[in-house]
Amino acid sequence: MDTLEILGKHLAVDKDGNLVNRSDWNEEIARAIAAQEGIAELTDRHWAVIRAMQKAFDRDGDAPSIRRLTNESGVDVKTLYQLFPKGPAKKAAKIAGLPKPKGCI
Amino acid sequence: MRRLVILGGGTAGTMMLNKFSRVLNEDQWQITVIDDSETHLYQPGFLFIPFGIYGQKDVVKPRREFFPARANVVISGIDRIDADHKRVILEDKSAVDYDYLIVATGAKIRPDQTEGLLDDEWGKSKFDFYTLEGAQRLHQFFESWQGGRLVLNMTEMPIKCPVAPLEFLFLADSYFTARGIRDKVELRLATPLSGAFTKPKATEILGGLLQQKNVKVTPDFGIARVDNERKTIVSYDDVEIPYDVLVSIPTNMGDECIARSGLGDELNYVPTDKETLVSEAHDDIFVIGDAGNLPSSKAGSVAHFQSEILFKNFLDRIDGRPAHARFDGHANCFIESGFGKALLIDFNYGVEPLPGKFPLPGIGPFSLLHETRMNHYGKLAFRWIYWNALIRGVELPIDSKMSMAGKVAA
Incomplete structure (x- = not known):
């Protein structure tokens, strides 16, 4: 099992580098992962997306694709890319402590 | 008389029709298949058409050639499924009642979903190869093309046969080499994925092959629109890729009749139990192949492996037993x-x-x-x-469950 060092802790991550245990996740960890992903600050809009992602995951058992994420969060695709550059669904899932969306098969 | 209705006479629907025709008693069961065309298309063959390896005759046959004699064949568009009343409403608003329904309506490309993709240049400098017509137009174009920038763009996942775009590029490398103009052709893959494929080990190996064949890759490219005047595709984060010829894998979506029935997700795929293949909303509806939302590949081999699972679970169901077979995503x-x-x-x-x-x-x-x-x-x-x-539903010597035997674990 791979681990990722965040804030001095070694947390288990899967092959995509996403947290294995949701219980390891908290807002502080999220901010640290975001920083590693090149997002310096998580704004309210980032948080709205992260929360929508977690809600959808808890309901569906899968992190939503970009298309579903726009429906769930009410944030349009263009803005999602501004908030989470280079693949918003993947990146937001990682910061939200969720596995990579399975949509990409 | 009990009634089994199968929506779609493609790969998955035809397989199920043949399997059930053999085992369901003809005096007790009427089996109906509904499709909007008489023609069966061998979709895996489309890939070879742009390069002149296959022609129309290799990929087209009459559907009825593969339907058993007892099948009640209805050639009609489907307006919607009325699941509450267990009936299918056809285009002309007539109804076909069912006791059990198998949804095998597949997935289609939707170039209309991307801004600027579907216009006058569609079929001239922008092509698809996921339809017979698209593949044929591209073949005509390639025959006289003297080279330039060829960009292959996958719009969004999931798509049917996620390896087909890579195969297309490998074959293009081979084809333009044989024509003696490979040095005049720049090949580029612009993909929303982070690499060549969806799974790490295969991405590493297939990515290596792309490099070896001098195919450039732009990963994490989420196309926002086509700028037709500048012949450029533009991503949501404003990365621009100019092209001379764009080969697009447009958004894939389930059939519109699924949306009209209120049975689909945001891409018109039917939410389906990924192991039992039973619709999540209605337990008398089974789903197979590209029509469902399973996190498995959309491909004929997958539909084939699913067909064996669906077959067992359907027989369990009609005999009043709980469904026992489990699909593993093979x-x-x-x-x-x-x-x-x-x-x-x-x-x-x-x-x-x-x-x-x-x-x-x-x-x-x-x-x-x-x-x-x-x-x-x-x-x-x-x-x-x-x-x-x-598609005749004959047993093949490959198990529906994946085996680890012979594989070298990473």
Whole structure:
């Protein structure tokens, strides 16, 4: 099992580098992962997306694709890319402590 | 009389029709298949058409040739499924009642979903090869093309046969080399994925092949629009890629009748239990192939493996037993790599494609994740198997459950 060092802790991550245990996740960890992903600050809009992602995951058992994420969060695709550059669904899932969306098969 | 209705007479629907026709008593069961066309298309063959390897005759046959005599065949568009009243409403608003329904309506490309993709230049400088017409137009174009920038863009996932875009690029490399103009053709893959494929080990190997064949890759490219005046595709984060010819894999979506029925997700795929293949909303509706939202590949081999699971679970259901068979996401795909060679991948929900031998451990004759001539022959032989065995519902000597035997774990 791979681990990722965040804030001095070694947390288990899967092959995509996403947290294995949701219980390891908290807002502080999220901010640290975001920083590693090149997002310096998580704004309210980032948080709205992260929360929508977690809600959808808890309901569906899968992190939503970009298309579903726009429906769930009410944030349009263009803005999602501004908030989470280079693949918003993947990146937001990682910061939200969720596995990579399975949509990409 | 009990009534089984199958929506869609493509790969998955035809397989189920043949399987059930053999076992369901003719005095007790009426089996109906509904499709909007008389023509069965061998979709895996479309890939070869732009390069003149296959023509129309290789991929088109009358559907009825593969339907058993007892089948009640209805050629009509489907308006919607009225699941509450257990009936299917046809285009002309007439109704077909069912006791059990199998949804096998597949997935289609939707170039209308991307801004600027579907306009006058569609079929002239922008093409698809996921339809017969698109593949044929591209073949005509290639025959007289003298070179330039060819960009292959996958719009969004999931798509049917996620390896087909890579195969297209490998074959293009081979084709333009044979025509003596490879040095005048720039090949580029612009993909929303972070690499060549969806799974790590295969991405590494297939990415290496792309590099070896001098195909450039722009990963994490989410297309926002086509700028037709400047012949450029533009991503949501404003990366621009100019092209002379754009080969697009447009958004894939389930049939519109699914949306009209209120049974689909945001891409018109039917939410389906990924192991039992029963619709999540209605337990008298089964779903197979590209029509469902399973996190498995959308491919004929997958529909084939699903067909064995659905078959068992349907028989359980009509006999009043709980469904016992479980689909594991098994997929098995030959990947044509050009110059008469191919690779093979075999994987499921939990196990990514790994190297090794298939189907006999240590022997093969096929090699997993490795380029060989034998794999290429396997790919070509598959067309014969498809027409003569697979869609006729004949048992094939490959288990629906994936096996680890012969694979080398990472």
